Amino acid sequence: MQSLLSTLRDAAMSRDPWPQTLQRLMDEAGVAGAVLIVTNKTTGTVDEAVFCGLSAEFKSRYVEHYAALDPYSPLLDARWIMLSTCLPEALLRRSEWYNEFVLSCGVRDILGTRLTDTAAHSVIHCVHQRIGRRFYQDAEPLIATITEPLRYAARCHLDRLNGEQQVGDTQATKPAEGGRFFFHIENGAKYPDECGSVFLSPGHAAERGLTIARELARDGDWSGFSVVVTDERGRTVTRIPIESAP
Structure with a gap:
């Protein structure tokens, strides 16, 4: 988990680490x-796409043809939505996108979400499971933990795509000083962190949030709560469930 959060931190700083x-x-x-797909809302076309794993060799086919036929991506919102539960089987049986792209990739099911949305672009992220296998139950708590860091990285990516000052640019940030992040405890009721702490990046703050959640998990009284890490502007960096060990 620590290495994944570190990789997400890198993705927020630069576009290059997205495949990693x-x-x-x-x-x-x-x-x-x-996959990570950036769609241009004005043209309706794919501005950028990163495909890894089963669908990697099919990326150009998706961008050039199947993106326009994709009935699943437009349904995605801030929730994680599974293909098999949101579209009827009868529709999928008739879908060129499903039969000639999804199945041809060897994909059994897709779990996806819309990471961020602006007036000009939307960014979706999906994970694929191969035919003959199901998504592991362990994937659910992992996804819950990394969703907000993924959203943060996607927002930073769109900022760069739209020509705004790049995250990590020496004129925009001072790595030596970092930024102030806050670690709130929430479960309906909220125990706010009024002071916060300074970290070099959102990734470092997310790692600290994970440590706090693990420490609180040792005390069963915090089961069901979450550690919510926010930046100075109140934007959520990550939300980490506190799950007490059995």
Whole structure:
């Protein structure tokens, strides 16, 4: 988990580590593929796509043809949604996208979410499981932990794509000083962190949040709560469930 959070931190700083990020996620979640797709809302076309695993060799086919036929991606929102539960089997049997792209990739099912949305672009992220296998139960708590860091990295990526000042640019940030992050405890009721702590990056803050969650998990009284890490502007960096050991 620590290495995955570190990789997500790198993805927030630069576009180059996205393939490594998706590969690391595949390894941690036990899935056979992962994609990140940036769609241009004005043209309706794919501006950028990163495909890893089963679908990697089919990327150009998706971008050039199947993206326009994809009935699943437009349904994605902030939740994680599984293909097999959101579209009827009868529709999938008639779908060129499903039969000639998804099945041809060797994909049995897809779990996806919309990471971020602006007036100009949307970013979706999906993980794939191969035919003959199911998503592991262990993938659910992992995904819950990394969803907000993924969203943060995607927002930073869109900022760069839209020509705004790059995260990590020496004129935008001062790594030696870092930023202040806050670690709130929530479960309906909220125990706010009024002071916060300074960390070099959101990734470092997320790692600290994970440590706090593990420490609180030793005390059964915090079971069901979450550690919510936010930045100085109140944006959520990550939400980490506190799960007491049995």
